[in-house]
Amino acid sequence: MASIQEFDLPARWTSLLQDTFSEAIHNIARMWPEEQSLKVSYRIIEGYDPEFAQDILANPEHHFRAANQALQQFLLDAGEGNKVPFLRIEHLPSDQVRTVSQLRADDIGMMIAVDAVTTKISGVRPRLYMAVFECAACGHTMEINQPNEQELIEPLECSQIDGGCGRPKRQTRFMLQQHLSQLINSQFIELQELPEQVKGGIQPERIICIGEQDLAGQLNPGDRVKANGVLFIRSQRKGGKDTPVFDIFLRIHSLERQNVPLEEIIITEEEENEIKEIARQDNVYDVLTASIAPSIFGLQRIKESLMLQLFGGEAQLNEDGTRNRGDIHILLMGDPGVAKSQLLSYMSTISPRGRFTSGQSASAAGLTAAAVQDATADGRWTLEAGALVLADLGLAAIDEFDKMNAGDRSSMHEAMEQQKISISKAGINASLRTRCAILAAANPKEGRFQPVSDVPFTSQINLAPPLVSRFDVIWLMTDDADEKKDAQIASHIVNTRLKGSSELLVNEGSMPDPTKNQKGKKATRNAGGGYDILPKEVLRKYVAYAKRTVRPKLNDDARKAVVDFYVQTRKSGGEATDSVAITARALEGLSRLAEASARIRLDEDVNLEDAQRAIRLTKTWRFELMGENFDETSVHSGKKTAARNQERTIHDIVSTLQNQSGTYATLIDVLNDAERSGISRAKAEDIIEKMCRDGRMMRPSGYQTLQLV
Ligand code: ADP
Ligand code: MG
Numbered sequence: 001m002a003s004i005q006e007f008d009l010p011a012r013w014t015s016l017l018q019d020t021f022s023e024a025i026h027n028i029a030r031m032w033p034e035e036q037s038l039k040v041s042y043r044i045i046e047g048y049d050p051e052f053a054q055d056i057l058a059n060p061e062h063h064f065r066a067a068n069q070a071l072q073q074f075l076l077d078a079g080e081g082n083k084v085p086f087l088r089i090e091h092l093p094s095d096q097v098r099t100v101s102q103l104r105a106d107d108i109g110m111m112i113a114v115d116a117v118t119t120k121i122s123g124v125r126p127r128l129y130m131a132v133f134e135c136a137a138c139g140h141t142m143e144i145n146q147p148n149e150q151e152l153i154e155p156l157e158c159s160q161i162d163g164g165c166g167r168p169k170r171q172t173r174f175m176l177q178q179h180l181s182q183l184i185n186s187q188f189i190e191l192q193e194l195p196e197q198v199k200g201g202i203q204p205e206r207i208i209c210i211g212e213q214d215l216a217g218q219l220n221p222g223d224r225v226k227a228n229g230v231l232f233i234r235s236q237r238k239g240g241k242d243t244p245v246f247d248i249f250l251r252i253h254s255l256e257r258q259n260v261p262l263e264e265i266i267i268t269e270e271e272e273n274e275i276k277e278i279a280r281q282d283n284v285y286d287v288l289t290a291s292i293a294p295s296i297f298g299l300q301r302i303k304e305s306l307m308l309q310l311f312g313g314e315a316q317l318n319e320d321g322t323r324n325r326g327d328i329h330i331l332l333m334g335d336p337g338v339a340k341s342q343l344l345s346y347m348s349t350i351s352p353r354g355r356f357t358s359g360q361s362a363s364a365a366g367l368t369a370a371a372v373q374d375a376t377a378d379g380r381w382t383l384e385a386g387a388l389v390l391a392d393l394g395l396a397a398i399d400e401f402d403k404m405n406a407g408d409r410s411s412m413h414e415a416m417e418q419q420k421i422s423i424s425k426a427g428i429n430a431s432l433r434t435r436c437a438i439l440a441a442a443n444p445k446e447g448r449f450q451p452v453s454d455v456p457f458t459s460q461i462n463l464a465p466p467l468v469s470r471f472d473v474i475w476l477m478t479d480d481a482d483e484k485k486d487a488q489i490a491s492h493i494v495n496t497r498l499k500g501s502s503e504l505l506v507n508e509g510s511m512p513d514p515t516k517n518q519k520g521k522k523a524t525r526n527a528g529g530g531y532d533i534l535p536k537e538v539l540r541k542y543v544a545y546a547k548r549t550v551r552p553k554l555n556d557d558a559r560k561a562v563v564d565f566y567v568q569t570r571k572s573g574g575e576a577t578d579s580v581a582i583t584a585r586a587l588e589g590l591s592r593l594a595e596a597s598a599r600i601r602l603d604e605d606v607n608l609e610d611a612q613r614a615i616r617l618t619k620t621w622r623f624e625l626m627g628e629n630f631d632e633t634s635v636h637s638g639k640k641t642a643a644r645n646q647e648r649t650i651h652d653i654v655s656t657l658q659n660q661s662g663t664y665a666t667l668i669d670v671l672n673d674a675e676r677s678g679i680s681r682a683k684a685e686d687i688i689e690k691m692c693r694d695g696r697m698m699r700p701s702g703y704q705t706l707q708l709v
Contacts, residue, residue, distance in 0.1 A: 191206065230253060234249060365384035546599045590611070590615065646687055670706060
């Protein structure tokens, strides 16, 4: 196909704009400066003149220049002087769409579209767009377009055609007339491949882009976009000289944002029907629980909570402008080697927008975000998104949560509760969204967890109690020796290893890849036509579909069950004034869990059973964490409540015994009763010793006798 002559372009653009967009152009003139660009769908141009449209893809720079000039002329004709409008073409044909890692030399100079997530933005700075020079010899002025921010293009001679003196550069000087020149805003933007596009564990690739004028300052780190633009190269410089190695950049021409959440996950009608069918199965909860890390043995309750976390509750906006998050945060505290990391890593692969990261993450952005000076952006300050920002609307699995750096620690509260991070540094102000569920794992400070009856868990981990209290569910995973369980886990692990395929042989190609079967689109059905375990892909689409379409709300029964549980638990908290068995925060957690449970059935009506599932799970984790006398105050304050409870128990025992005898209690009776209440003899003796020392108890007639003071 012969390319269209460049000198034809302005006229052709003028007639195209006149025929099709004159009303839109009037709008720009009216709305200026809120609207500075004319958005034109490629499909419209294609309908108008297919050959012309094709030519845009092949020679975009020529077209942009002609189109912008034509547009500017329209505004001038309408009496709108000195404006720099841009024509922005969007909705490119699908064969122009690439991922970052697909960009190749062939694409350079062509108009393409890149689907990606924004990872970094620099500050917005002005640059010369059209420079006016004055000839020092004759005073004639010339306009020179400045296509890029790398070098200033000066006139070669004082142009005679439009009235200059004709002197070449070396016989005169050209002085930049800044007040007559036009400046536009420019910004460096780094885009990264979407996790969905990355093949098998390779680092996602990134590309530096330049956004200009109304495109500058539009994106925040974490935003998903389709960036349409032109690839160009620049040679890398070393010691002030160009080298033969090039860097690729994308000059962004137009941006398209996602309008549906999780749009990147494409669900066909067939898949949608399959999802609905799975959701209708009676045993859907069992199937889903079993589908979470099948190679990990046991941990049923934990997996059940992780299943609810995947689906999550619904964020609510209140009339007063506040917001309650819907995402469920879960903390796994446990001894080393209980499969915490394995669970985290699995969850990050099945959740849409899942990210796996470690608290000790090496990247400067860490978990939240950071402002750094960046050489690839000409040394400008840039704002880089951390894992939570990139996992927006998904799930962030954070291993070694207790080892995160001080910067992350301070912004984590806001990131977890308000689900945003506000940053203001070096001229960049941004509020980044972190609407993701957090699944965190933490190890004990001292190698292994002590029984929580001796040392409260909050003092066994390196996390501040206020941070711990942001989690809706906290599991304590101890590595206790239990012969039956140990034998089961052992044979499970050994069998898993036997069933696995050698990675080396798989990579060599001499053995089939076992994960390949997983990638098959369809879930395999069992003999009865139902499903036992869902493949990762199906599960991920299921979650995306449910999050996208189901907006669960508690019905009256569910609400009553949750409130009853709350009131009952508070009552059981006992008389001690400084201890609260449950706080209002837990109420929200319960509602979120119940909502997630309904969402799994694709049901917007959160019923009694959903509430009961949430209550049962909540009871279980609270019991495993702190035993019968759950005291939420200790989660919040980190005080040694277990010890305080034990003191109260001993106090009560002595009181009862001395009332019975009318004089005093004997040590041996107290120790026996204490043992029945779950306090060991040694522990009870320590507590009695301490209470006597503190003067709350005394030994009226010898060591064996006890009386309250
Ligand atoms: P953690 O992060 O808690 O220290 P890891 O996730 O690194 O533990 O697990 C250590 C190893 O033990 C892993 O290979 C894991 O598969 C195995 N493992 C531990 N518990 C189980 C279990 N219940 N079922 C199967 N494998 C397990
Ligand atoms: Mg680990």
